[in-house]
């Protein structure tokens with residue numbers, strides 16, 4: 001069977017998360033979005049774990065609520081602030097992991113994403129001991145991505161680097177960014193939302209389409225290791241330029257720079273702010289050589305942005321949370337059931353009536369790649385422009401002669 005899975009979210013005990021975040025709302029958001037299996041997130045947190053256990057356990061380590069499946073996951077922060085994504089086979093494995101790391105942390109009970117005073121290798125050892133799987137979360141992100149601090153998986157995970165079967169690309173990257181890196185040829189790429197809210201504008205804004213025998217932990221692992229015919233068959237996510245760390249830019253005024261300019265400026269912007277290396281420049285640095293062939297097993301990476309954001313742009317609003325955007329969104333979802341179908345599959349002619357001509361046309365432009373993305377950087381998201389929209393209105397200050405690129409330049 002084929003199903004859509006978002007394997008990285010946070011519960012309401014992580015920093016900066018919506019107090020709305022509970023499993024009932026997640027299940028509802030998943031249905032509206034069109035994802036079938038979600039990460040529980042934050043499973044080391046005792047209260048969140050208690051709520052996980054209140055759901056029906058359909059098979060060890062796989063839970064279900066209102067038709068949505070959940071598997072046990074958490075993100076942890078290790079030494080150097082690097083983030084790792086863990087998947088657990090069972091509640092007892094979660095408990096064994098907690099016990100093993102307890103003396104290395106003070107935040108296990110207070111933070112959904114605990115900070116562990118451990119190296120990546122030490123965490124990988126505990127994961128191996130309890131039968132959990134781990135891989136880098138948002139691998140290229142400045143500050144907290146593995147490649148912000150390490151030049152290779154081996155530098156981070158030591159002798160256990162071979163245990164790494166998956167890597168999460170993060171919102172500012174797509175598969176191309178990883179394909180240039182030799183050590184990732186056999187690694188499965190994940191595209192997950194890292195959502196802090198159950199609303200479909202955040203939940204599964206990136207997700208994976210998986211082919212496997214069932215929507216269970218075991219089958220998900222078989223897909224990640226590409227065994228028994230199981231696999232990730234499609235990665236879906238934001239255009240990487242829309243990510244807030246895509247380009248090298250000042251974290252104060254968001255001015256963007258070429259890497260050579262930055263070196264000459266010693267990472268200081270003319271405004272006095274600090275310049276942060278973008279995900280794209282970091283990926284290019286790590287690439288063994290330009291134009292590396294993508295491995296045969298690598299699935300397509302499809303671009304999609306949340307429906308509310310498409311409606312917002314089509315009707316000229318500046319937020320996806322206005323009453324008008326909401327009303328249009330509801331009419332469309334009532335008619336067609338979920339966002340992913342509307343954005344990727346429903347014929348445009350069928351969309352016209354309930355979506356309206358403007359929104360139907362915007363969805364079509366997006367599917368055909370006729371949109372422009374003004375890249376984000378320095379902590380500011382990029383902007384997707386529909387045909388005919390004036391880039392001047394949205395453009396960040398630029399310090400390079402670089403022209404804007406369209407989605408399909410990559």
Ligand SMILES: [Zn+2]
Pocket residue numbers: 075083137138144
């Ligand atoms: Zn993270």
Ligand SMILES: [Zn+2]
Pocket residue numbers: 250251252253254255269270271272273274
């Ligand atoms: Zn600046």
